[in-house]
Amino acid sequence: MTDDPRRLVLVASNRGPVSFGFAADGSLISRRGGGGMVSGMTSGLTAAARHDDVLWICAALSDADRAVARQDPGGTRPDGEVPVRMLDIPPRMFSGAYNGVANSVLWFTHHMLFDTPNQPRFGPRFRQHWDSYVAYNERFAAALAEEAAAAVLPPASALIQDYHLALAPRLLREARLDVRIAHFSHTPWAPPAYYRLLPDDVAGAVLDGVLGADHAGFLARRWAGAFLDCCEAVLGADVERDCTGDGAAGRVAYRGHTTEVAVHPLGVDAPALRARAREYDVEAHAAALAEATRGRKLIVRIDRTELSKNIVRGLDAYRELLATRPQWRGQVTHLAFAYPSRSELAEYRAYTERVHEIAREINEEFGTDDWEPLILDLKDDYPRSLAACRIADVLLVNPIRDGMNLVAEEGPILSGRACALVLSREAGAAAVLADNALLVNPFDVSATADAMHEALTMSAAERQRRCAGLAATAASLAPGRWLADQLSALRAAP
Ligand code: G6P
Numbered sequence: 001m002t003d004d005p006r007r008l009v010l011v012a013s014n015r016g017p018v019s020f021g022f023a024a025d026g027s028l029i030s031r032r033g034g035g036g037m038v039s040g041m042t043s044g045l046t047a048a049a050r051h052d053d054v055l056w057i058c059a060a061l062s063d064a065d066r067a068v069a070r071q072d073p074g075g076t077r078p079d080g081e082v083p084v085r086m087l088d089i090p091p092r093m094f095s096g097a098y099n100g101v102a103n104s105v106l107w108f109t110h111h112m113l114f115d116t117p118n119q120p121r122f123g124p125r126f127r128q129h130w131d132s133y134v135a136y137n138e139r140f141a142a143a144l145a146e147e148a149a150a151a152v153l154p155p156a157s158a159l160i161q162d163y164h165l166a167l168a169p170r171l172l173r174e175a176r177l178d179v180r181i182a183h184f185s186h187t188p189w190a191p192p193a194y195y196r197l198l199p200d201d202v203a204g205a206v207l208d209g210v211l212g213a214d215h216a217g218f219l220a221r222r223w224a225g226a227f228l229d230c231c232e233a234v235l236g237a238d239v240e241r242d243c244t245g246d247g248a249a250g251r252v253a254y255r256g257h258t259t260e261v262a263v264h265p266l267g268v269d270a271p272a273l274r275a276r277a278r279e280y281d282v283e284a285h286a287a288a289l290a291e292a293t294r295g296r297k298l299i300v301r302i303d304r305t306e307l308s309k310n311i312v313r314g315l316d317a318y319r320e321l322l323a324t325r326p327q328w329r330g331q332v333t334h335l336a337f338a339y340p341s342r343s344e345l346a347e348y349r350a351y352t353e354r355v356h357e358i359a360r361e362i363n364e365e366f367g368t369d370d371w372e373p374l375i376l377d378l379k380d381d382y383p384r385s386l387a388a389c390r391i392a393d394v395l396l397v398n399p400i401r402d403g404m405n406l407v408a409e410e411g412p413i414l415s416g417r418a419c420a421l422v423l424s425r426e427a428g429a430a431a432v433l434a435d436n437a438l439l440v441n442p443f444d445v446s447a448t449a450d451a452m453h454e455a456l457t458m459s460a461a462e463r464q465r466r467c468a469g470l471a472a473t474a475a476s477l478a479p480g481r482w483l484a485d486q487l488s489a490l491r492a493a494p
Pocket of ligand 1: 014015034035036037038162185186187341342403
């Protein structure tokens with residue numbers, strides 16, 4: 001064990017590890033935040049808290065969160081876990097930043113989701129949202145600066161997460177020169193030709209904001225490379241690219257400061273996940289699902305109902321599988337879990353409707369008295385998701401684009417049947433899982449149906465070998481190490 005003094009590590013993200021609600025009697029109940037960023041960071045930070053002081057700064061998302069933030073502005077520690085400070089951001093400012101810019105503009109840009117003949121259109125409304133986004137980032141930068149000033153052993157490290165907070169690194173640097181700043185993108189990054197859909201000043205401000213950091217991290221080389229390309233093409237920054245090394249992608253010199261750009265793929269805390277999946281509630285769900293599907297082969301997908309996840313084409317591919325390979329009718333069931341997401345946005349509501357519609361069509365077209373070809377469930381249920389991973393024969397992960405995709409890694413770790421993985425080549429996870437997955441072009445519905453067929457017919461020995469390889473890779477990229485690598489790179493930065 002080391003006797004090194006404890007240093008301060010600050011994390012900033014929109015969604016935090018916990019969110020509160022009010023129970024019927026008015027008391028507070030807490031629930032865990034969802035999504036890939038939150039689960040990876042929670043696990044990584046819990047490991048870091050053994051030798052450093054940590055504080056996670058996030059936005060108050062619910063009314064109960066706001067009440068907590070007002071009562072206890074200095075931070076709170078629910079369930080004895082990572083301490084959290086919630087920022088009480090005015091609802092209008094929050095909505096402009098979160099819905100108006102982060103989710104409907106930056107997310108769409110990096111995932112290349114715009115229906116470009118019609119969208120985006122940047123007018124006065126967008127400018128109001130952009131002002132909110134700037135103000136929201138200022139709130140976070142001010143809170144980080146305040147906490148960093150209180151560090152017993154400076155300099156503090158500030159780990160700023162995602163596209164919600166692209167401006168915060170620069171704003172924090174302007175407020176405090178001594179803080180070590182990292183920014184991490186859990187999404188893809190758009191190539192310059194697409195990135196330039198953004199208004200020129202916004203495109204420049206977002207890049208300049210991230211370049212306020214000493215270290216900019218990405219989940220895959222492709223995304224880091226696109227970021228470097230954008231820095232060069234949009235800002236005319238001085239970019240150096242590394243073609244070798246253990247994950248380093250390059251560096252950008254801009255406005256007298258150099259930012260290291262690096263790749264840190266994120267995996268899974270395999271022992272913790274396996275232990276959770278052995279608990280009673282998961283066992284019960286696994287038994288119920290097996291009963292409902294009566295020994296048939298299972299194709300499983302687990303996603304949020306998110307445009308980038310490509311659920312509609314996935315269902316189309318399943319329909320094509322049943323239409324072109326009648327031998328599977330009655331022999332296979334598709335379990336599609338599509339959990340609610342961002343329902344404030346009209347595009348998401350329409351997409352959810354479309355998912356329902358196709359599911360209905362498939363069951364009408366192929367269903368029989370004793371076989372329901374597709375079970376679609378939109379109710380978020382974590383233990384049931386773990387159970388589905390345990391009993392899947394095939395796991396379908398076919399996003400249009402995805403920063404990493406943790407389901408592709410969790411599935412093989414939990415699999416009790418040595419599942420075959422059908423994986424989009426556009427997911428960041430493909431960079432590390434390609435050897436043992438069946439890679440597909442997510443736009444090619446027929447190729448996805450072919451891959452499902454190949455996965456269903458793969459020999460047991462081949463499935464065992466591939467699944468073990470997938471699980472080993474995912475386990476080797478555990479969040480504790482992922483975070484520790486970023487912290488040491490940040491502390492080693494000049
Ligand atoms: C996914 C992405 C994260 C992002 C999160 C936001 O999980 O991987 O990068 O932070 O979505 O989701 P939210 O539900 O908070 O809008």
